[in-house]
Amino acid sequence: MKDLPARRLLLVHAHPDDESINNGVTMARYAAEGAHVALVTCTLGEEGEVIPPDLAHLAADREGGLGDHRIGELAAAMRELGVTDHRFLGGPGRFRDSGMMGTEQNHRPGAFWAAGLDEAAGHLVRVIRSLRPQVLITYDPDGGYGHPDHIQAHRVAMRAADLAADPAYGPDAGAPHTVAKIYWNRVPRSVAEEAFARLRRTAPDAFPGIAEIDDVPGVVDDALITAEIDGSAHAGAKTAAMRAHATQIAVDGPFFALSNDLGQPLFTTEYYELARGVPGGDDGSREHDLFAGVPDEDLAPGAQA
Numbered sequence: 001m002k003d004l005p006a007r008r009l010l011l012v013h014a015h016p017d018d019e020s021i022n023n024g025v026t027m028a029r030y031a032a033e034g035a036h037v038a039l040v041t042c043t044l045g046e047e048g049e050v051i052p053p054d055l056a057h058l059a060a061d062r063e064g065g066l067g068d069h070r071i072g073e074l075a076a077a078m079r080e081l082g083v084t085d086h087r088f089l090g091g092p093g094r095f096r097d098s099g100m101m102g103t104e105q106n107h108r109p110g111a112f113w114a115a116g117l118d119e120a121a122g123h124l125v126r127v128i129r130s131l132r133p134q135v136l137i138t139y140d141p142d143g144g145y146g147h148p149d150h151i152q153a154h155r156v157a158m159r160a161a162d163l164a165a166d167p168a169y170g171p172d173a174g175a176p177h178t179v180a181k182i183y184w185n186r187v188p189r190s191v192a193e194e195a196f197a198r199l200r201r202t203a204p205d206a207f208p209g210i211a212e213i214d215d216v217p218g219v220v221d222d223a224l225i226t227a228e229i230d231g232s233a234h235a236g237a238k239t240a241a242m243r244a245h246a247t248q249i250a251v252d253g254p255f256f257a258l259s260n261d262l263g264q265p266l267f268t269t270e271y272y273e274l275a276r277g278v279p280g281g282d283d284g285s286r287e288h289d290l291f292a293g294v295p296d297e298d299l300a301p302g303a304q305a
């Protein structure tokens with residue numbers, strides 16, 4: 001057991017790689033500033049497609065083994081971001097990647113999508129009550145783009161935040177804790193449009209094709225954005241972390257592609273919508289610190305991990 005720093009940030013993601021794509025600069029920034037940054041990943045991403053030909057045998061429809069391989073990729077990515085606390089919900093392999101919506105994998109035994117909400121959330125309650133984070137980051141109710149594991153990660157995170165705060169829940173699961181602020185991952189539509197225009201203008205042939213804006217998770221009207229984290233100082237760390245997920249991501253300069261070979265922008269400023277809690281700014285402008293407005297009494301060190 002060790003005492004944790006005063007500021008504590010928890011991220012809940014579906015698969016290894018989602019954290020680096022969505023939150024790489026945010027995680028690197030807060031880790032560099034000395035905050036405690038903890039990542040909970042809900043599955044091993046066993047159903048992912050594999051980009052490098054020499055690793056193609058790891059795919060679930062071939063020899064398998066991709067989940068174990070991605071444990072190593074995630075660990076390497078976390079080293080790039082300076083994040084030392086990363087865990088799998090219920091332990092590695094407890095919940096399995098559910099595949100894309102509508103596939104038979106959705107309902108396979110152990111699939112995260114098929115898991116009981118309170119059973120899955122119960123694992124996260126213990127993490128929340130132990131680390132006592134002031135800020136939680138996860139997806140919006142659609143999981144950003146409708147992947148069943150992303151939708152389920154959202155549901156589990158929101159449910160666990162409720163249960164963790166409920167004094168009547170789980171007397172053996174630690175003292176109740178209320179997360180002060182919950183953010184959903186977002187991308188402002190104007191930023192996405194501008195970045196895709198730059199991709200078409202400056203690197204039209206970098207990838208076999210170019211993705212559509214709707215392929216980018218979490219794109220919404222700019223007015224919904226409440227916080228932005230400028231990561232220019234940590235763009236290199238984010239890029240390196242994404243490269244560490246080599247089975248899933250091909251990076252080319254300020255752009256990247258997933259296994260569909262469609263180029264898309266690599267965002268080095270990350271955006272959020274405050275879904276729960278009180279915004280830190282008093283003038284309605286965007287926050288530039290996710291801990292803004294958290295009361296001093298909630299920023300005491302002393303939680304233990």
Ligand SMILES: [Zn+2]
Nearest residue numbers: 014015018150
């Ligand atoms: Zn994912």
